[in-house]
Amino acid sequence: MLMGRGREARIHYLAGTFRLLSAGDFVHCAVTQAEIPLDELRYWSVDRQEAYGDAAASLAAERLAAERRAASGR
Numbered sequence: 292m293l294m295g296r297g298r299e300a301r302i303h304y305l306a307g308t309f310r311l312l313s314a315g316d317f318v319h320c321a322v323t324q325a326e327i328p329l330d331e332l333r334y335w336s337v338d339r340q341e342a343y344g345d346a347a348a349s350l351a352a353e354r355l356a357a358e359r360r361a362a363s364g365r
Contacts, residue, residue: 299326302342304335320344322351
């Protein structure tokens with residue numbers, strides 16, 4: 292039997308946890324666009340409200356944000 296693809300969840304990311312705004316099975320990684328099942332979601336940014344698939348993606352996003360802040364003079 293073929294299974295249909297799940298729905299993307301909408302999430303509000305908090306420090307140490309997150310709140311589900313609309314039901315779904317996964318979110319997308321902000322860096323790689325890979326689907327992250329909610330039960331595997333471990334990395335996110337509260338400030339940017341983004342999810343990351345792994346530590347490497349989280350670090351890449353942090354570096355990019357730091358570069359953008361430096362370029363804008365903040």
